[in-house]
Amino acid sequence: MISYITDRAIKDAREEKRLFVRRAWVGFIVIALLMLALLGRYVWLQVFAFDSFSTRSESNRVAVRPVVPNRGMIYDRRGRVIAENRPAYRLEIVPEKVPGKAPGLEALLDELSTLIVLSEDDRKEFHESRRNYRVFDSVPLKLNLSEREVARFAVNRHRLPGADVVPYLSRNYPYGELLTHVLGYTGRLDADDIASVDEGNYRGTRTIGKIGIEQFQEEELHGVSGFERVETNVRGRVLNVVERQDAIPGTDLILSIDVAVQQAAWDALGDRTGSVVAIDPVDGSVIALVSKPAYDPNAFVHGISQRAYQDILSAPGRPLFNRALKGGYEPGSTLKPFVGLAGLELDLVTPQTRVFSNGKFYIEGYSRPYRDWKDTGHGWVNMGSALEQSVNTYFYQLAMDMGIDRMHDYLSQFGFGSVTGIDIPGEGKGLLPSRDWKRAVHDQPWYPGETVIAGIGQGFNVVTPLQLANAVAALVNGGTRYAPRLLYASKPAGVERAKRTKAPVELQVPIRDPGDWQAILDGMDQVVNGLRGTARNVAVDAHFRTAGKTGTAQVYKLAADKKKNEDDIPENLRDHALFIAFAPVQAPRIAIAVVVDHGGHGSSAAAPVARATLDAWLDQELERELLP
Amino acid sequence: MKRLLPAWVGAPRLDPTLLVLLMLIISFGLVVLYSASGQDMAVVNRQAVRLGFGLVVMLVISQVPPRILRAWTPWLYGLGIAMLLATWVLGVGRGTQRWLDLGLFRFQPSEMMKLAVPMMVAWYLHPRVLPPAWKTTGITLGILLIPALLIARQPDLGTALLVAASGIFTLYLAGLRWRVLFGFAGLAAAAAPVLWLVMKEYQRDRVRTFLNPEADPLGHGWNIIQSKIAVGSGGLTGKGWLNGTQSNLEFIPERHTDFILAVLSEEFGLVGVLILMLVYMLLIARGLHIASIARDTGSRLLAGALSLTLFVYVLVNGGMVSGILPVVGVPLPLISYGGTSAVTLLAGFGMMMSIYGHRKFIK
Numbered sequence: 001m002i003s004y005i006t007d008r009a010i011k012d013a014r015e016e017k018r019l020f021v022r023r024a025w026v027g028f029i030v031i032a033l034l035m036l037a038l039l040g041r042y043v044w045l046q047v048f049a050f051d052s053f054s055t056r057s058e059s060n061r062v063a064v065r066p067v068v069p070n071r072g073m074i075y076d077r078r079g080r081v082i083a084e085n086r087p088a089y090r091l092e093i094v095p096e097k098v099p100g101k102a103p104g105l106e107a108l109l110d111e112l113s114t115l116i117v118l119s120e121d122d123r124k125e126f127h128e129s130r131r132n133y134r135v136f137d138s139v140p141l142k143l144n145l146s147e148r149e150v151a152r153f154a155v156n157r158h159r160l161p162g163a164d165v166v167p168y169l170s171r172n173y174p175y176g177e178l179l180t181h182v183l184g185y186t187g188r189l190d191a192d193d194i195a196s197v198d199e200g201n202y203r204g205t206r207t208i209g210k211i212g213i214e215q216f217q218e219e220e221l222h223g224v225s226g227f228e229r230v231e232t233n234v235r236g237r238v239l240n241v242v243e244r245q246d247a248i249p250g251t252d253l254i255l256s257i258d259v260a261v262q263q264a265a266w267d268a269l270g271d272r273t274g275s276v277v278a279i280d281p282v283d284g285s286v287i288a289l290v291s292k293p294a295y296d297p298n299a300f301v302h303g304i305s306q307r308a309y310q311d312i313l314s315a316p317g318r319p320l321f322n323r324a325l326k327g328g329y330e331p332g333s334t335l336k337p338f339v340g341l342a343g344l345e346l347d348l349v350t351p352q353t354r355v356f357s358n359g360k361f362y363i364e365g366y367s368r369p370y371r372d373w374k375d376t377g378h379g380w381v382n383m384g385s386a387l388e389q390s391v392n393t394y395f396y397q398l399a400m401d402m403g404i405d406r407m408h409d410y411l412s413q414f415g416f417g418s419v420t421g422i423d424i425p426g427e428g429k430g431l432l433p434s435r436d437w438k439r440a441v442h443d444q445p446w447y448p449g450e451t452v453i454a455g456i457g458q459g460f461n462v463v464t465p466l467q468l469a470n471a472v473a474a475l476v477n478g479g480t481r482y483a484p485r486l487l488y489a490s491k492p493a494g495v496e497r498a499k500r501t502k503a504p505v506e507l508q509v510p511i512r513d514p515g516d517w518q519a520i521l522d523g524m525d526q527v528v529n530g531l532r533g534t535a536r537n538v539a540v541d542a543h544f545r546t547a548g549k550t551g552t553a554q555v556y557k558l559a560a561d562k563k564k565n566e567d568d569i570p571e572n573l574r575d576h577a578l579f580i581a582f583a584p585v586q587a588p589r590i591a592i593a594v595v596v597d598h599g600g601h602g603s604s605a606a607a608p609v610a611r612a613t614l615d616a617w618l619d620q621e622l623e624r625e626l627l628p
Numbered sequence: 629m630k631r632l633l634p635a636w637v638g639a640p641r642l643d644p645t646l647l648v649l650l651m652l653i654i655s656f657g658l659v660v661l662y663s664a665s666g667q668d669m670a671v672v673n674r675q676a677v678r679l680g681f682g683l684v685v686m687l688v689i690s691q692v693p694p695r696i697l698r699a700w701t702p703w704l705y706g707l708g709i710a711m712l713l714a715t716w717v718l719g720v721g722r723g724t725q726r727w728l729d730l731g732l733f734r735f736q737p738s739e740m741m742k743l744a745v746p747m748m749v750a751w752y753l754h755p756r757v758l759p760p761a762w763k764t765t766g767i768t769l770g771i772l773l774i775p776a777l778l779i780a781r782q783p784d785l786g787t788a789l790l791v792a793a794s795g796i797f798t799l800y801l802a803g804l805r806w807r808v809l810f811g812f813a814g815l816a817a818a819a820a821p822v823l824w825l826v827m828k829e830y831q832r833d834r835v836r837t838f839l840n841p842e843a844d845p846l847g848h849g850w851n852i853i854q855s856k857i858a859v860g861s862g863g864l865t866g867k868g869w870l871n872g873t874q875s876n877l878e879f880i881p882e883r884h885t886d887f888i889l890a891v892l893s894e895e896f897g898l899v900g901v902l903i904l905m906l907v908y909m910l911l912i913a914r915g916l917h918i919a920s921i922a923r924d925t926g927s928r929l930l931a932g933a934l935s936l937t938l939f940v941y942v943l944v945n946g947g948m949v950s951g952i953l954p955v956v957g958v959p960l961p962l963i964s965y966g967g968t969s970a971v972t973l974l975a976g977f978g979m980m981m982s983i984y985g986h987r988k989f990i991k
Contacts, residue, residue: 010757011755011756011757011758011925012757013925016803016925017920017928019758019759019803020803020919020920020928020929020932023800023801023803023932024801024916024919024920024932027797027801027932027936028912028913028916031909031912031936031939032909034939034943035942035943038943038947038950038952039901039902039905041950041952042893042898042901042946042950043898045856045859045860045893045950046859046860046862046863046864046893046897046898046901047863047898050860050861050864052860053856053859053860053861054860054861054863056857056860056861057857057858057860057861057873057874058873060854060873060874060877061873061874231877232877239877
């Protein structure tokens with residue numbers, strides 16, 4: 001009661017209540033207006049902006065994810081798996097989900113390196129590739145984890161937010177380096193690759209064929225990406241698949257390579273550097289394509305470290321270099337059968353035309369001698385015996401009679417000086433010289449001496465082992481020059497039978513007289529089977545009859561008038577040993593070119609490699625023909 | 629016969645209208661909560677228990693006559709201030725000091741002040757001559773500013789403003805002169821830049837985000853954008869109960885607490901929102917009606933202030949969810965998951981029922 005008195009005025013209950021009711025009404029009206037405003041907002045959102053928000057809600061909910069097709073398998077001609085997909089695990093990190101930004105990420109990497117083998121390279125590469133991804137994308141850190149690593153990670157996963165182990169299919173090459181120069185390998189898809197492919201089809205693809213068949217047949221092997229529309233929660237975890245369009249797996253490829261033959265050639269080369277190319281002259285299919293040394297393609301699949309790559313780069317013999325495909329060699333005497341055929345077909349000589357070899361050949365008016373490999377000469381020789389004994393004088397004379405341009409034009413029919421058109425990239429062109437070429441490139445006139453040595457495959461001539469083998473194939477199959485094919489057949493997904501691929505015919509060399517061709521083949525037959533043949537070792541204990549031609553490519557250019565002593569020359573300056581062959585002579589099923597780098601003589605170094613390769617092919621090939 | 633119990637314990641004094649409206653909101657709230665919690669029955673049960681406890685508190689308080697409640701008011705207010713000071717020293721909570729661990733449960737003293745401040749102001753103004761004189765106004769401002777500042781320090785700007793507002797509403801209903809009222813409003817507007825200076829960085833972020841949510845769609849703007857998408861995609865009739873994709877796929881943050889209205893809007897559409905808001909408006913109207921028939925000044929002011937404050941909660945939460953007001957931690961009354969808020973609100977309704985039950989009988 002006392003407090004009432006402290007106020008100057010007296011409380012008027014009735015007036016207070018009237019005042020309150022007035023204020024309450026005003027308050028309620030204001031509230032009602034504010035409520036209408038609020039509801040207006042909801043009406044706007046839910047009625048007028050409904051379409052827009054509905055769409056945004058839908059795109060929140062549903063994410064479209066690519067379904068990566070399984071890459072096609074690759075088999076050899078006998079059905080051996082030579083490239084396959086193996087289930088593997090990779091470690092991925094979503095940088096955005098790693099707590100603590102950059103230091104947190106480093107801490108996570110440190111932590112991970114206690115669980116899995118993580119090199120400095122891996123870390124560096126991870127940081128580099130991060131730039132190509134968005135922060136909420138999963139960035140691969142390490143491919144192909146071992147089972148132990150996967151297990152160790154799984155146990156510790158709870159304390160490693162942002163990191164996850166993801167299953168994937170990893171390319172695997174069971175034969176390793178044996179087939180590297182044929183198959184190539186798949187590697188990480190990089191920015192340059194993306195520019196060259198249909199980006200939509202590669203949205204989920206992480207690897208792409210880098211060289212070899214893997215690159216050439218990329219489109220076939222890759223397949224067609226599918227997609228799935230998935231419902232994801234805010235963290236991107238898939239809750240439900242709304243719609244799925246399966247991927248179409250890549251086409252399985254069957255190569256014409258026979259791993260057994262490839263292996264035989266590989267083994268026969270031993271520790272030496274060199275290459276072997278074997279082609280079936282009947283259909284232009286490549287049976288073996290060996291370039292040694294090689295390297296393990298599997299190392300590249302999982303992302304090769306900078307150091308391992310440096311090791312390969314600096315290894316002796318340049319393992320990365322595919323010498324079968326792009327190695328340029330002087331053909332030497334292996335060119336003689338083709339020069340000889342040119343002489344016959346151009347009607348400059350007949351098979352019976354005789355030439356006397358006394359060990360030295362002179363161009364009229366010049367004093368410089370061009371030598372035979374036998375100081376005393378070979379005496380009277382015709383086409384057959386000139387090939388059998390590799391008589392230079394015969395071909396010096398023939399070349400002089402023919403002239404360089406006619407030789408160029410005729411030999412080019414066999415594919416010298418141009419790519420064969422094989423179905424892997426990176427092929428070398430070699431060089432088939434001519435007057436025009438010399439004028440255009442060197443701006444110099446042609447000298448007669450250059451024609452003379454061109455007749456025995458020296459001078460400007462450069463061939464690749466592949467060109468040589470393919471030329472032999474055309475020589476023995478009646479002049480059909482194929483663009484050789486490694487792809488033998490392909491089997492698209494869902495198709496029962498594989499479809500045979502035919503090697504396209506590049507050129508049919510015109511035959512003026514079949515007798516001319518037979519004379520050359522007979523001459524090559526004598527190289528192996530004749531009494532004075534330069535490669536008689538090839539015929540020993542063979543189940544089939546082989547024909548061939550030895551050759552030597554000069555590395556260290558001695559003056560042609562000096563006789564050299566093999567043993568005095570260091571190995572890296574020794575001549576390359578060449579050998580071309582075909583078998584069986586009656587009905588050739590294989591044409592082969594062997595080059596042993598710095599091997600010395602074709603007969604001693606290259607011919608045995610050819611023999612081993614022919615054995616591997618023909619023993620099973622003959623057997624197969626005996627089967628009903 | 630001599631009564632064994634105090635005289636004020638008699639036949640239950642309830643307002644059936646208020647009770648029905650409350651039960652409508654509570655049931656709707658639990659239905660929405662089931663969906664918003666990701667169909668987690670445990671969450672719903674927990675909330676139901678809290679609401680049950682709140683209803684018991686409400687029923688008990690409704691039996692206590694307003695004058696007894698008024699007699700307790702200074703103690704309650706004093707206790708609240710003491711607990712606010714205690715949070716300063718031993719509060720728990722992520723980065724803030726809002727919670728007080730009482731062993732059995734954690735308690736948010738600031739929630740209690742939402743009730744204690746209007747009660748205290750009503751207690752103070754009850755015997756004074758109204759409209760309030762300058763001195764009365766000044767002391768009232770002191771009563772509401774002390775807890776408001778303590779809460780703002782925690783920091784919990786939203787609750788601080790609401791607590792202050794509940795006191796101001798009491799003053800307004802007491803008849804504070806319009807020009808004084810507008811004068812305060814002007815002062816508040818002038819103080820806004822100062823407020824900006826004392827705000828914590830995260831609070832400034834909220835304001836910035838509010839002004840332009842799309843500037844940082846994956847960061848601070850995320851909540852507002854996702855909430856708006858949820859509301860907007862609900863359309864007229866909603867996606868249906870349990871079918872809200874924004875909610876079930878966890879795009880809505882705080883979906884069962886502060887942003888539960890987004891879930892409701894998504895699943896029940898504009899129709900659901902309208903029904904809910906209608907019930908709230910009926911509750912407020914009923915509260916103001918009860919105030920207008922109250923027996924004494926204190927009761928009248930308290931009932932009126934509680935009703936107006938209730939609306940502010942609805943408005944602020946509804947505005948936040950729909951992106952027209954900044955994100956402040958204001959729950960949707962009786963629907964958001966959370967115990968303290970629900971119990972406090974129901975205690976408030978208990979007081980209204982008490983005021984209703986002990987009203988002056990005109991006839």
